[in-house]
Every structure is written in C-alpha cells, then in structure tokens.
Amino acid sequence: MKHSDNFFDETPFQTAGPFLHIGCSPNLIGINNIFKNDLGVFPFEKEKHSNIISISGSVFDGNSEALNDVMIETWQCNDKGEYLDGQGFARFVPNEETKKFTLKTIKPGAVIGLDGKFQSPHILMSISSRGINMNLNTRIYFEDDDLSNDTTLSIINQKDKINTLIAKKIDKFNYIFDVYLQGNKETVFLDI
C-alpha cells in the first residue's frame, strides 16, 4: 500500500475504561429509560432456532483472577455459513458475582471465503475493558469440528497455541471457552 497525501492513519484506540456500560449496555446497569434495548442481547432473535448452544467461560488476568468488568463482543455467521445483515452480533459481560459469561447462540457453519479458502466454524471475539488499551481480538473454534484445514489455525501452527482458541465440549449444547490475558495459557490474540 502506497502512503500518499490522500492516505491517513487509523484513529488510535484508547481503553474503554470501567464505565463502558453507560454507553454500550445502559439497561444492564439500571439506566432503563434511555434506549429501549441494549444492542446484541441475542445474536439471532429474528429467526426461530431449536438448536441453541451455550458457550460459557471467564476472562482471566495475569494474577489468574476472573474479571467482571470486561465487555465481550462476538460476530458470527449462521448455521449455513452465511453472514447476515442485522444478525450474528452479540455483546455481553460476565456475571458480577460468578465472573462467568455465557453466550447463547446458534452454532456457526463452515465458511468458504470469496478467495475459496476453507474456514472451520468459528466466532470472532473482541474484548474491551479498563487496562486494555486496544481491544483484543480472537476466535472461538469448536472441539467437535474438523479443524485440520482451517486457514487461520494453519497460520498459528503450534498445537498448544491453537488449543487456546478451541471451545471444549461439555455436552451436545454446552461449551467452555476461557480467555487468558497472560500466563502460560495465554490466549492467542489476532492482528485482524
């Protein structure tokens, strides 16, 4: 990419800080009479789905403490591998006390990119909070899928690192996905 007079730098990020709920999920903190609904409460509300899965986990800091002041956003396709307008986006925070988040959604399908490259089913995840100067991006894959030909995982190319992106299956409808910001289990974060 040629840099010229007509080419500008992206605006720098800044931390979302501890009070992000005021702008992003006001109803959650009791500011109920301003916006009718918080955005991203359920990613596929317009469709009827019987096979809802639930992905639960925590975000751990460098002291292995689970955080309750992070905001998580996810973006995904539907079960047929299609990205749709107005669906597929979720925004949630961990529970105050249990410090666990739960994403209830449909399991995404495999995606073929316009360039023909294969991607195993996955969900994009972005994490923001106090102390995070620039949102952290990662992906959720699923233990019970064939992950051997996925384009992104083949770039990461190290088994223990790849494992940080794979949700563990508990039963047919439940998965666990923990995020480690630091430490020997540090999650792989992506420059997307």
Next chain:
Amino acid sequence: MKSLIRRNFDKQPIANYPDYKSSSLRAPKNKKIYIPSSISEISGPKFNKNIIGKLDNDLTLNYSHNNKVPIGQKIIVHGKIVDQYYKPIEGALIEIWQANASGKYLHPNDQNDVPIDPNFCGSGRYITSSNGYYEFRTIQPGAYPYPNRGIEWRPMHIHFSIFGKSFGQRLITQMYFQGDPLIKLCPMINSIPNKKAKKSLIGSLDLSLSETDKLLAYKFDIILRGYNQTFFENRKEGL
C-alpha cells in the same frame, strides 16, 4: 476479494504501558498473530437506523426529567466517520459515554465524591448517513480523579465506540478537548508513542457553526481502517 489495510501499531497505544497501572496484568505478553482478512473480518454487524430515537444524540435532553436541563456548559461535538482515504462511512454506529459536569459517571462503580446530575446520564448514540457526519449535543464533561500511581486526574474526555462496515474496523477510543492542561500528563494518551497520533484524539475548538453564539463546538473526525483491493485469478467477483 477486498482485505483490510494492515494496522500500523506504531500509531496505536502500547498494550503494556507501566505508567498506566491497570495495563500490567491485562496486556498479553505475546505478539498478536497476523491473519489476512477473510469474509469473517470484512463483514460486520449492521445496525438499523430505526433503532435511533430523536434525542439519542442529544445528551442535554435525553435524560431530562420534568423538562429540567442538566447542569454545565452545553457543547456540540461533531465530525465525520471516514476510512483511511477520507471516504465517508455511511451507517456507522457511534456510541458515546462520559462523566457529567462535575466529573461523575452515572455508574454504580464510580466512587468519586461529587454529585450525580439527575438530568444527565452521559449516554448517546447515532448512526451516520451518507456523508458520514455525526453530531452530539452534550455537556462539557468534568475532569476526574482515579487511582493509578497514587491519585491522578483524567483530562476531560468523551468515550467513543464505533462500528463501521466490518468487524475488523471496530474502534473504541476517547476524544479529548483542545487546551486541556491535563492531556500531557495522562498515561492513557501517552501510551500512544506517536505525537501526531496522540494529537489526532484532541477535538478542536470549532467556531464555524452558526450556533456558536449559544454554545461552543468541538470537531473530531474519526478514521476507520480502509480496504485494499486484491483480485484472484479465475474467480468471479461477489458471492
């Protein structure tokens, strides 16, 4: 297929910035792994304009009770959401949040010993039309103290969250105010190593609007990532 222009991390904040204490336990130690754009990153949530109410971008009125207005100096914050070629982005969702005139957030975790304003919640949102333009009416936020290396002061600022066309364009940032002496002391701004990039977060006093006989305006343009066009042989455009 188009791909997002690669991020220039020299113009972005350093993740682990010791002067900003909270970053030390939350900044990953490993380098981010670059992955080329796939359809997952170049697609993104679209928000329907009909979710936006008439007063959603007027924080001087959107939480007023019994027609009472919030306390403080009324301001306009406006600008454009553009890509890296300065092409306006239509349909971008902007969400903002801020402290009231005394530097207090309407949030259960804000411990500052200054009053809340019963007519101000500090939350606003807007979706840009075809020229990428946005405008908020609000109250000049107060500076506020917070624990860092001892107690330090945040310069006056407004938090911005923006969704453009794709998940890879997602941006969360803060706008500061021209002339605030606290800016140069702030470790969050100083975590950005590049001087010009730092300066781009400062909204500039703008006396060009017709209403500035009644209220001051600040201009803040926001640049989201642009796209490269790459073409693949033997493949048709589009899905």
